Amino acid sequence: MIFEFMSKLRDWHASWKTELWKHKYLIIVSLFIFWLAIRVNLLASNYVDRIPVNSVSDVILDHIPSLDLDLVFGYGLILVVIAIIVYLLAYRIQDFHKVTLQFSLLIFARSCFITLTHLGQPAAARIVTDLPAAYQLLNYHNDLFFSGHTAIPFMAYLLFKEDKISAFFLVMTVVLSATVLLMHVHYSIDVFSAFFITYGVYVFGEWFCREVYH
Numbered sequence: 001m002i003f004e005f006m007s008k009l010r011d012w013h014a015s016w017k018t019e020l021w022k023h024k025y026l027i028i029v030s031l032f033i034f035w036l037a038i039r040v041n042l043l044a045s046n047y048v049d050r051i052p053v054n055s056v057s058d059v060i061l062d063h064i065p066s067l068d069l070d071l072v073f074g075y076g077l078i079l080v081v082i083a084i085i086v087y088l089l090a091y092r093i094q095d096f097h098k099v100t101l102q103f104s105l106l107i108f109a110r111s112c113f114i115t116l117t118h119l120g121q122p123a124a125a126r127i128v129t130d131l132p133a134a135y136q137l138l139n140y141h142n143d144l145f146f147s148g149h150t151a152i153p154f155m156a157y158l159l160f161k162e163d164k165i166s167a168f169f170l171v172m173t174v175v176l177s178a179t180v181l182l183m184h185v186h187y188s189i190d191v192f193s194a195f196f197i198t199y200g201v202y203v204f205g206e207w208f209c210r211e212v213y214h
Contacts (some may be wrong), residue, residue, distance in 0.1 A: 019094040027066050028095035034100050037107035044111040048142040053120035059183065060188040066124040067182045073128055073149070076179065080153045080172050087165055102205040106155055109201050111150060117145035119187070126183040147186045149176040150194035158202045 020027070088099055121141050153176060157169035177194075180186040 016093055022113045023094060023097055027100075029207060030097035030100035030104070033106045034107075037104040037111070039108050041098045041111045041176045044115050045143045048114050048118065051118060051142075053118050053142050055120045055123045056187075058122060058187045058189075061122050061124065061184050064182060066126055066184045068126065069183050070126070070128050072175065072179045073183060073185070076172060076176050077149055077152065080156065080169065080176070083168065084156050087160070087163075091163075092160075095159075098205075098209050101209065102155060102159060102202060103152075104150055105197060105205050105208075106201050109142075109197060110146060110151065112195070113145050114143040118142070119144055122187060126185060128183070128185065144186055144190050146194040146197050147177070147180055147190040148182045148183065148194075149186070150191050151198045154195060154198045158199065 084099075088096055092099065119142070121144065150173060153169045153173040157166050157173055160166045160169060177191050181188060181191055
């Protein structure tokens with residue numbers, strides 16, 4: 001049993017190294033694009049947190065209570081991000097550049113949308129405090145449209161929909177979408193629109209990868 005396991009591990013490692021070396025330049029380029037996307041997102045988020053904004057009413061939020069779900073809000077998304085990274089590195093290294101590009105496009109799209117929608121958080125929004133220090137640095141207040149807590153796990157579901165782990169990402173999409181609504185930190189349109197925009201970004205990314213990589 002041990003020898004069989006070690007043999008499979010060696011085969012996996014050899015295949016992993018081959019795929020990593022084969023796509024090394026695409027991986028480097030995709031990481032650079034991802035870094036650019038993060039920089040643009042930081043600029044956009046800082047911008048929307050500085051400008052004057054107003055809260056508006058929301059027919060759904062007006063009829064549901066504001067709950068304390070800080071742990072799910074913060075650590076749920078962290079769990080999703082860790083699962084994406086670990087699964088991608090361990091089992092889909094050959095698609096690392098494609099997945100990284102897809103999330104870069106998603107970040108670029110969200111950065112654009114939040115600069116065009118100048119709304120403040122709903123009046124009854126929970127003030128999230130129970131978060132890791134590093135997370136607090138990225139926790140802005142007026143970067144609302146569209147919901148990243150919905151878009152990130154949903155994009156992961158679309159990218160890994162043929163794999164068993166897709167069920168986890170689909171469940172987390174529902175959980176985190178409900179969480180941001182129950183905490184009133186997003187308007188309902190931020191959550192519902194995230195599904196359509198994320199799917200549109202995914203389709204565009206798939207087309208772009210086919211045209212560029214094949």
